[in-house]
Amino acid sequence: GAVVSQHPSRVICKSGTSVKIECRSLDFQATTMFWYRQFPKQSLMLMATSNEGSKATYEQGVEKDKFLINHASLTLSTLTVTSAHPEDSSFYICSARDAGYNYGYTFGSGTRLTVV
Amino acid sequence: AQSVTQLDSHVSVSEGTPVLLRCNYSSSYSPSLFWYVQHPNKGLQLLLKYTSAATLVKGINGFEAEFKKSETSFHLTKPSAHMSDAAEYFCVVSDNTDKLIFGTGTRLQVFP
Secondary structure, X not given: OOOEEEEXXXXXXXXXXXXXXXXXXXXXXXXXXXXXXXXXXXXXXXXXXXXXXXXXXXXXXOOOOOEEEEEEEOOEEEEEEOOOXXXXXXXXXXXXXXXXXXXXXXEOOOEEEEEO | OOEEEEOOOEEEEEOOOOEEEOEEEEOOXXXXXXXXXXXXXXXXXXXXXXXXXXXXXXXXXXXXXXXXXXXXXXXXXXXXXXXXXXXXXXXXXXOOOOOEEEOOOEEEEEEO
């Protein structure tokens, strides 16, 4: 079946630094990738949608200059949290979908970001 | 606009008893509906999905859900709970732009 690998699973960084999270589709071409944020004991909130080779579409209220998304290839999308602050601490999850919708939506295992 | 409402934030059952997790949806057209499970600090795993085929959908691990248009419901059931079923469950609807809209989740506890 379809697998999405998300890395790192856990990261701690200092305030003011940037952190990059990778999301890779291992056995299919992900034409569309989604990035979600999940606060403790809450649901997933869609941050942005990215299509390969084009700019990401951000949801209302999500700062595109703070959460940089790059979807440079059909198997890789990255989310960079720039100038991280403690309020950016959260669980970030990516999801990928292929063009033919053969695999539906496949989720990565998530990244726990802690900004200290 | 599409939305889902998970009626219970927390459900507790004893091992071996039935599970019912309730979900109601709102959609202006025929929706695609999903149930996902999330174990602590993990990603999401698809349990089952409804995409306008059979109204009774069978998923993995013995779960199933029934799409009832008249009631705008898509409740998740399992005849007999197992300890490993303890997790967070999300009811999800797909809108016409293929975005997934998540419910607020139901935490399932299973007692021995």
